[in-house]
Amino acid sequence: MYSRAELSKIRTDFWIAFGLYMKPVPNAQGRKINWPNYKTGIKDIYFRMRAERGFASIGIELGHSDPELQELFFDQFKELKNLLKGSLGEEWDWQLHAQNELGQTVTKIEKILPSVNVLEKEDWPKIISFLKPRIIALDEFWDNVKPGFEDY
Template identity: 70%
Template sequence: MYSRAEKSAIRKKFWTTFGLYMKPIKNAQGKRISWQNYKSRVKDIYFRMEAERGYASISIDISHSDLELQELYFDQFKALKKILENSTQESWEWALHTQNNNGQTLSRIYKRREGVNVMEEETWPEIISFLKPRIIALDEFWDNVKPGFEDF
């Protein structure tokens, strides 16, 4: 078992390693960004990456407090599903009005990789290999479709 401080230090080391690995890669607009803290720059839309015990995931989280507006955002993403699949070269899972770990209702479009553990440094290359191409592809996708969400 790890203490809380040890878990925090391991996670911090992983995300620092991920950040260093991704640092030379520029975004779709040719700019340097912090990939591990990717910002959508649109209120209530978040791009999240997780590396935990047992899984890694990447997601687009829609967290608008008005569930009807949240569903409208979700439907707008659904209309762009083919573009997302072309950018990422795979299909993703779609969950309307699900709960996050804090009990907040959100809608999520995500991809998850089972069988990896951020606490085991030997699985880090597998986690990074999962997250890297997907966050780059999401950035390309978002660069193309973001204007449609800015006026929402």
């Protein structure tokens, strides 16, 4: 069993390692970017990467407090579903009004890698190999579609 401090340190170490691994990779506009803390630049639209015990995930999270606005954003993303799938090269799970780990209502478009554990260093290469191409693809997709979300 790990203490709370040990768990926090292992998770922090993973994200530092991921950030260092991704540091030489520019974003779609050729600029340096802090990949682990990706900023979409649009309020209430987040790109979330998680590495936990049992799974890793990456996704788009729509976190507006108004469920109707979440649904509006979700519908906008549905209009772009083929473009998103083309950028990612795979189908992701779409969940309107799901609960996040804090019990808040959010809408998610995500991909999950099961059966990995961030606490096991031997799983880190699998997790990084899962996250890297997807966050790069999301960035390229977002570079093309972000202007359509800037009026909200």
